[in-house]
Amino acid sequence: MSRQRMVPVLAVFAALAISFSYAGPSKAEPLTVLKQGSFAAGGSISTSPGDFVNNAPTARGQSLHGDHLYASYQVPADPRRLPIVMLHGAFVSGRSWETTPDGREGFQTIFLRRHFSTYIVDQPRRGRAGNSSVAMTIEPVPNDQLFFDQFRLGVWPQFFEGVQFDHSPEALNQFFRSFTPNTGPYDAKVISSAMTALLEKTGPAILFTHSQGGEPGWLTAIESPNVKAIVAFEPGSGFVFPQTDLPAEMPSAAGTLKPVPVSDTDFAKLTRIPIVIYYGDNIPTEPTPERGKDNWRVRLAMAKLWVAAVNRHGGDARLVHLPDIGIHGNTHFIMSDLNNLQVADQISQYLSEKKLD
Amino acid sequence: MSRQRMVPVLAVFAALAISFSYAGPSKAEPLTVLKQGSFAAGGSISTSPGDFVNNAPTARGQSLHGDHLYASYQVPADPRRLPIVMLHGAFVSGRSWETTPDGREGFQTIFLRRHFSTYIVDQPRRGRAGNSSVAMTIEPVPNDQLFFDQFRLGVWPQFFEGVQFDHSPEALNQFFRSFTPNTGPYDAKVISSAMTALLEKTGPAILFTHSQGGEPGWLTAIESPNVKAIVAFEPGSGFVFPQTDLPAEMPSAAGTLKPVPVSDTDFAKLTRIPIVIYYGDNIPTEPTPERGKDNWRVRLAMAKLWVAAVNRHGGDARLVHLPDIGIHGNTHFIMSDLNNLQVADQISQYLSEKKLD
Numbered sequence: 001m002s003r004q005r006m007v008p009v010l011a012v013f014a015a016l017a018i019s020f021s022y023a024g025p026s027k028a029e030p031l032t033v034l035k036q037g038s039f040a041a042g043g044s045i046s047t048s049p050g051d052f053v054n055n056a057p058t059a060r061g062q063s064l065h066g067d068h069l070y071a072s073y074q075v076p077a078d079p080r081r082l083p084i085v086m087l088h089g090a091f092v093s094g095r096s097w098e099t100t101p102d103g104r105e106g107f108q109t110i111f112l113r114r115h116f117s118t119y120i121v122d123q124p125r126r127g128r129a130g131n132s133s134v135a136m137t138i139e140p141v142p143n144d145q146l147f148f149d150q151f152r153l154g155v156w157p158q159f160f161e162g163v164q165f166d167h168s169p170e171a172l173n174q175f176f177r178s179f180t181p182n183t184g185p186y187d188a189k190v191i192s193s194a195m196t197a198l199l200e201k202t203g204p205a206i207l208f209t210h211s212q213g214g215e216p217g218w219l220t221a222i223e224s225p226n227v228k229a230i231v232a233f234e235p236g237s238g239f240v241f242p243q244t245d246l247p248a249e250m251p252s253a254a255g256t257l258k259p260v261p262v263s264d265t266d267f268a269k270l271t272r273i274p275i276v277i278y279y280g281d282n283i284p285t286e287p288t289p290e291r292g293k294d295n296w297r298v299r300l301a302m303a304k305l306w307v308a309a310v311n312r313h314g315g316d317a318r319l320v321h322l323p324d325i326g327i328h329g330n331t332h333f334i335m336s337d338l339n340n341l342q343v344a345d346q347i348s349q350y351l352s353e354k355k356l357d
Numbered sequence: 358m359s360r361q362r363m364v365p366v367l368a369v370f371a372a373l374a375i376s377f378s379y380a381g382p383s384k385a386e387p388l389t390v391l392k393q394g395s396f397a398a399g400g401s402i403s404t405s406p407g408d409f410v411n412n413a414p415t416a417r418g419q420s421l422h423g424d425h426l427y428a429s430y431q432v433p434a435d436p437r438r439l440p441i442v443m444l445h446g447a448f449v450s451g452r453s454w455e456t457t458p459d460g461r462e463g464f465q466t467i468f469l470r471r472h473f474s475t476y477i478v479d480q481p482r483r484g485r486a487g488n489s490s491v492a493m494t495i496e497p498v499p500n501d502q503l504f505f506d507q508f509r510l511g512v513w514p515q516f517f518e519g520v521q522f523d524h525s526p527e528a529l530n531q532f533f534r535s536f537t538p539n540t541g542p543y544d545a546k547v548i549s550s551a552m553t554a555l556l557e558k559t560g561p562a563i564l565f566t567h568s569q570g571g572e573p574g575w576l577t578a579i580e581s582p583n584v585k586a587i588v589a590f591e592p593g594s595g596f597v598f599p600q601t602d603l604p605a606e607m608p609s610a611a612g613t614l615k616p617v618p619v620s621d622t623d624f625a626k627l628t629r630i631p632i633v634i635y636y637g638d639n640i641p642t643e644p645t646p647e648r649g650k651d652n653w654r655v656r657l658a659m660a661k662l663w664v665a666a667v668n669r670h671g672g673d674a675r676l677v678h679l680p681d682i683g684i685h686g687n688t689h690f691i692m693s694d695l696n697n698l699q700v701a702d703q704i705s706q707y708l709s710e711k712k713l714d
Contacts, residue, residue: 028392030389030390030391030434031389031390031391031393032387032388032389032390033387033388033389033390034387034388035385036388036466037455037456037460037462037463037466038452038455038456039456039460039531040530040531040534040535043534046497046499047499048499052502052513054502054506054512054513054647054648054649055610055646055647055648056648057502057503057506057648059498059499061502062499062500062501062502062503063499063501063502063533064497064498064499064500064501065501065530065533065534065536066497068534070452070534072455077387093484093485093487094485095395095427095485098394098395098429099394099395099396103394103396105394106394109393109394122484122485126487127450127479127484127485127487127537128450128451128452128479128484128485128537129534129537130450130483130484130487130495130537130538130540131497131534131536131537131538132495132497133497134497135494135495135496135497136494136495137492137493137494137495138487138489138492138493138494138495138540138541139492140403140421140423140488140489140490140491140492140541141416141421142403142404142405142416142419142420142421143419143421144419144420144421144422145409145411145414145418145419145420146414146419149411149414155411156409156411173397173422174396174397176420176422177397177400177422177425177486177488178397179422179488180484180485180486180487180488180540181487181488181540183487183495183537183538183540184495184497253412289412290411290412291411291412291413291414292411
């Protein structure tokens with residue numbers, strides 16, 4: 001457990017004003033892109049009964065295409081066999097895989113440079129895939145400080161010492177502006193259905209998931225034989241277990257984490273593909289009233305049980321707690337942290353080891 | 358006015374099943390991208406009074422970052438001096454500049470190939486820029502058939518003969534799934550404020566707008582000296598005129614179009630930059646009860662008055678009604694129509710003529 005000497009945010013704001021250009025000259029190599037674009041996958045069509053009256057339109061006789069996902073893709077020069085599909089987590093969109101809050105390349109571009117085709121998803125009822133078949137009221141709920149804690153940047157208003165997050169005001173501004181709300185009620189099955197449709201188009205692929213995306217990630221791997229591996233960053237919920245192997249619920253200062261029972265047949269599908277899970281730093285091992293951190297205590301603990309269960313049933317799952325391998329300071333947003341290149345190297349090594357590249 | 362012999366949609370669906378691959382080999386040249394990424398621009402911060410209690414969080418003492426836009430950018434090899442910023446219209450997102458409904462390259466990639474840096478925007482309260490400072494209820498309103506008519510694909514269920522839109526079921530499916538709702542009330546000034554902030558980051562730029570994006574487009578050019586030209590595709594509203602030069606309102610089968618008065622000083626700013634407006638086909642010149650088409654009759658008429666007013670006040674505005682120059686069949690979505698390369702060539706010629714490239 002890293003020592004958490006608090007660093008006052010305001011002093012750091014004053015001291016570290018980092019400017020960055022958005023389209024200035026890049027020191028990095030040019031990218032070669034063979035093909036790029038975007039499309040919708042999956043979804044449903046709801047149709048109202050009656051006849052459509054062109055010159056006096058009402059809902060009658062009209063349809064709504066909704067609950068699909070949006071995917072934007074790029075194919076690099078000399079693409080590897082398996083593309084990477086990236087599914088974001090709660091409160092965010094595909095943006096979370098793009099430029100980091102402090103202006104560096106995100107996993108979208110990093111893995112494209114490593115010759116993986118990439119598909120960046122906005123899940124159904126989020127971002128550019130906003131058409132939902134179910135209504136939703138969006139309230140302007142102020143949550144920045146809760147997110148700061150929950151995503152383990154620190155304990156507001158102080159960053160954790162050594163945290164892998166830029167302390168400039170603009171980085172925090174960009175981070176807070178990367179959030180975007182649900183446009184319909186969250187439904188992991190709606191998401192996995194659309195993801196399965198996407199995997200039909202992409203063919204066999206490696207699936208990256210973040211946070212809340214973990215649950216539809218497992219469900220998609222159960223539904224679609226095209227998921228050839230999962231790399232899950234801090235999965236937050238939906239740890240599925242066979243009914244007969246269900247661990248106890250885990251209470252925490254942020255609520256109770258419950259395992260999700262699935263059939264033995266479904267669980268078995270998760271034993272057929274390599275799976276790696278990454279967790280970052282500042283996650284307590286003992287219960288603490290500090291809500292933002294305690295939330296992750298139980299998730300890390302449940303994930304360890306989950307990995308053990310998968311392996312017990314003949315699978316190939318691995319959990320990497322980054323501080324244990326000498327990589328310190330990571331927040332919940334491992335993929336966009338300051339050391340995201342070092343993390344990407346870990347992933348590249350893993351994919352190579354599992355012959356997925 | 359092109360002759361509109363109706364072609365039944367169902368027969369065409371059966372006859373023309375076009376399949377397309379999403380990431381298969383491309384016949385087009387590889388792209389070289391020097392730099393790419395995304396970021397938020399503009400927006401506001403709302404803060405709730407009181408103290409934030411980390412371990413029992415409520416709205417008290419918390420902030421919300423909202424009303425910013427999302428922009429994703431790419432810089433090509435050998436970029437031209439002025440980038441192109443693309444602002445979408447009603448009901449859609451930046452997606453509308455990306456892959457066409459039938460799977461071809463959109464303006465994002467076409468102009469990148471022509472060595473323009475591109476910035477693709479999701480406006481505040483839309484798509485990935487969904488955090489709004491004002492609440493919104495999103496209802497699942499079935500509108501596909503209204504959109505088919507309003508966007509001049511035809512008169513549901515029949516496409517216009519010769520329409521520049523692919524008749525396959527999948528093209529229509531992709532088109533309908535490109536829509537995404539407002540996540541907060543529409544506000545042209547909120548959009549132009551964020552666009553002005555974006556133009557601060559991009560520096561001098563050419564602004565492309567589509568449809569409803571026309572209005573914030575004019576407002577942004579009034580607010581920001583960094584708008585060096587506007588290319589407006591079928592602007593739908595917000596035709597601004599000097600108070601002293603206001604034309605009459607124009608009733609139509611789709612409602613009354615009203616001009617928007619602005620100060621002489623503000624209007625004068627629109628006389629300092631080259632502006633070109635494009636309209637497509639199947640727009641009637643005489644009133645018709647056919648709502649989808651009549652909507653555009655008054656908009657085309659108002660746009661002509663607007664261009665004349667701009668020029669009367671010393672400006673450089675041009676209106677191009679594509680059928681008048683031999684380009685037929687275009688829908689409201691000119692930039693993603695079947696002939697979008699031919700349209701792009703028109704634009705490239707214009708930009709060259711005005712020394713904007």
